[in-house]
Amino acid sequence: MHGMNRRQFVSRMSAVAAGAALWSAASYDRALAVTAARAVRTRGTTLEQAARPVGTGAYKRLVAGPGWPLVVRGDLAGAGAGRDDRRTGLASFVQFTDLHLADVESPVRFEYLARFNDSAHRPQEALTVRGASSLVERVNAVRQGPYTGMPFGSVMATGDNTDNHERIELDWYLTVMSGGRITPSSGDPRRYEGVQNSGNAAYWNPESTLQDAYKAKGLPQIPGFLSGAARPFSAPGLSVPWYTTVGNHDDSIEGTLPDLGLLGSLYTGDRKLEGCDDATAARLSDALKHDPAQAATLLGSLLSGGGAIRKITPDEQRHPFTPTEFAKAHLDPAYTGAGPVGHGFTSDAAESGRLYYTFPLAEGVLGVSLDTTNRAGWADGSLGTAQLHWLESVLQSHSSRWYDTDGRTVRGSGGDSLIVLFSHHTSASMGNLLPDPYRPFEARHDGKALVDLLQRYPNVVAWVNGHTHENRITPHGHAVPERAFWEINTASHVDFPQHARIIELADNGDGTLSLFTTLIESAAPYVADVTDTSDAGLAALYRELSYNDPYATPDAKIGTPADHNTELLLTRPGK
Template identity: 55%
Template sequence: MAGTEPASAINRRRFLLASAAAVAAGAPGTAGALLPRQRAHPSVRDASRMPARTTRRPAPYGTTTLETTARLGGAPHTGTYRRLVPGPGWPLVVRGELAPPRAGREDRRTALACFVQFTDLHLADVQNPLRTEFLRSHAATAWRAQEALTVAGAVALVEQVNALGGGPHTHLPPAFVMTTGDNVDNNSAIELEWFLTLMSGGRITPNTGDPTAYEGVQNSGLPLYWHPGDSALRDLDKRRGLPLIPGFLDAVTRPVSSPGLRIPWYSTVGNHDDLPGGCLSPALGDFAVGSRKLLSVPAADTAAYARALGSGDDPKSEVLKAILSRHTASARTVTADERRRLCTPHDYLAAHLDPAHAGAGPVGHGYTEDHLDGERMYYSFRIAENVIGISIDTTYRSGHYEGSLGTGQLRWLERTLAAHSSRSYDADGRLVRNMSADDARILVFSHHHSPSMTRRPDAARTDEPRHDGAEVIALLGRFPNVVAWINGHSHVNRITPHAHATPARSFWEVNTASHVDYPHHARLFELADNGDGTVSLFTTLIESAAPHRTAPGFDDLSAVGLASLYRELAYNAPGLATGARAGVQEGWAGGAGDRNTELVGITA
């Protein structure tokens, strides 16, 4: 049932990715309580019985994609640009590849945990001189028309989570939010401040450089980029039908207030949090805080840089450094801004530990003062009674968008899994008993998904071998109480069963799409014990609180209006508003079995 990521999506993601001590438990008296007999949600149906008629009715727990989803409207508004409309929700699909879904489990079910995953927010300072928008001349999808709206869109997502009541299947309220990386886009101090303020609450001004003027690509006069306020320029995107919106650039740089999450939140690091552009060398930091922004380069230079990104064999970003230096004279003069400085791992950890950003807690959001020693960005935490979360750091620090684990962290992960597993299997498949361990169901969080993890050496940590996704899968499969590995990075909804000849050693990998690209999803998780030797992990996609419909004349430039426009522009990205993917059936949104699901597994 899992969807298949199309080759075009893989190529697009490569360009976009390579460019540019506290407890969060459920409400007292709810987690672990035996639920009363539950009626299946109106949209529940088994995958084996598709298609089937779905009945919908208002739900008491807040809107999710079980009720309604954003859909592209009928005829194009202008050119290929299509407006968004509210559409029917997506049904729940029961997936039983790892364990049979036994009849009557709803009557026996015990709720264990409920939480939300954010991933790939990519809060972006679009005026940063180190951004490489010029790659768009090589591939139209290498720059996003919606990038200036990331803060407004993320605020609407926080508002949606705050409005959620009990989960649709367990009725537990979400106990926390886990971000699985790429919280920011360019590894800059100002973007990190925006992210921490977004999550914990406060005022954000998504503007850098000159406080009175926008200095990015969207008023550069180059037809390569959408100029929403220029009625005379027939740019590439207006030719596709993107609208003229006077006042857009003033609106997107105005202050916006985030209410902050009302529940605790935890943080996992991604490649864009660790490296400028998610793949560039930290040695380029002088360009980020400088006063020259390169907007276009000759085709030969763009092609050379694209080849370097594709090969991943330029960890010091020598190719880009040479291009930036060679074309300094033709670059746009912008206002230098020290707030764009690159963040070291120490900076990233220290900012999370700042009490000013504690919000609903916990202070550090998973990290503690001990993590500053050695700049370790991995930890474990208690999700609920007998449920443990483990957040791992899969990033390279030398300049690459792929992921991996170092030997030291892999061994730490093994010890942490063993500490919560009374039964495990050694590398040769022999059963090992550890009576001193406290048994718990385990959920693992990372930024990278298994296909994007390689054994590429990390030039920043040359003394340590790296380990790929297959090795992580093999390690997790040794511990029968691992329920799922939850991640992002791909910007695609995809759920993969990792089956084993010993069924208890099987687990699910849940990969969730981005909130910067179509289809703008976060994911709500609910974990329940079915009382029959199986557990169910429910996954429900959620959108932001912004209305699906934008103003008819594109004249609503309020924070809410901008958040709606953010989603609509993403749905109209090159190649998405036309063709097979326009029906929002496959591709990045995933197939039906990658969206709203009940994932059944054997309990340890």
């Protein structure tokens, strides 16, 4: 569905949820015009234009295609006439998610599993840091919500900000967000030491004439690609305050294996595993999904001589960080940028490793950032009992009334704030109930338990998350409009379509609220040039290579029109 033409767009409209507008092929341009007329400004968003693939060969080039019209979703409340004239903006912010800033020369990577798991290795991943900085440039240029016109109050990055929870990746992330000089390379600064110049035909060797498996799929040879990717550059940093939510890749090895502090020497050592036989790779890939203990055993065996080992330059900056170190790094004055100090984390959080908190999204609108990671390992998440109880206390302190578990109204002494939650995991990906090895006697709670809790508090209007690398918007609570909320899941910025999302909250003056969700792409040119290894040229290649990753499934990630640029209606909670 990437960059659909008008007829393709219409053919997919059958997937649009109830209440969404329908267009014929002939009326697509009119829908875009109506979309623009309702907006304050569409420039720089996918309301104006979006990446579109062209060409008939295996390797598709990207160009600027037509924008995506606004879809009005009345799943949870009706759309009243004249609401544009009555609308009052309440909050405007941006969501980044799944940046996966990757140390591609790290010894603790599983690139040889790419054919079994597309996230193990991506041809574009040497450019993650430049791609993220280009996304920052886009936010700084757009500056305001397209429907309320409100300046962005903040940016929230909802986890997997690093790829393998290394200190050097965390430094890159914090510098991209705050601004500063970055050298996106580890080990020996004079040369690249990763799989993409290994001479192994299983990987894309961009600077070589080797006819590898990726070039067989149409990926080009690009002289200077790796040296350009590692070249120092200056990141502008966000011009608005920003916050961080933690994800599983910020917490564990490859976002899957529990990190019990036993593999630090592997991270900082001089041996990089670049390949193994197919049977072993298949077993390791399966173990990473189902048996972390067996995965660790297999990995140890391969590093002891069972696989293709490359000697690399050791680097202490690759050492994995702990939750405490993660919070402390955000408190470093070098990374304050546009603020706030700590970016949501306090010194108490740094001491305790408690990575969940509240923050003001706007006047009368509270943000709640959750930690849904499970240090027992696995990619999916859950909540511990202590955090679930903390969340309920927060909801009660910002509500004048709510419902108990039997559906009876409870009156409280708290004020009334509209509440937006942020987490890395989605409701459907919070089924990891393994005991946390650091809190072995604490129960864990799944996504259904969290949804059930949120539906007891009418002030909750949205839950914003990532993890799936897909655009997907889900309504919760059709049966009781006052207890309904929207779950807004946004695609990653490492895999195509490389989106971030503007979210605006508005009061329609008729007893309803609107949540406008508008996707944005980075500031990179749409048309990439394989001879251009400038910063902008590399950012353009980052997007185009992500579309052409032969192991990726981009059509599954982009979502339907009802998951893109939307107006999500809600009943405004009463007193």
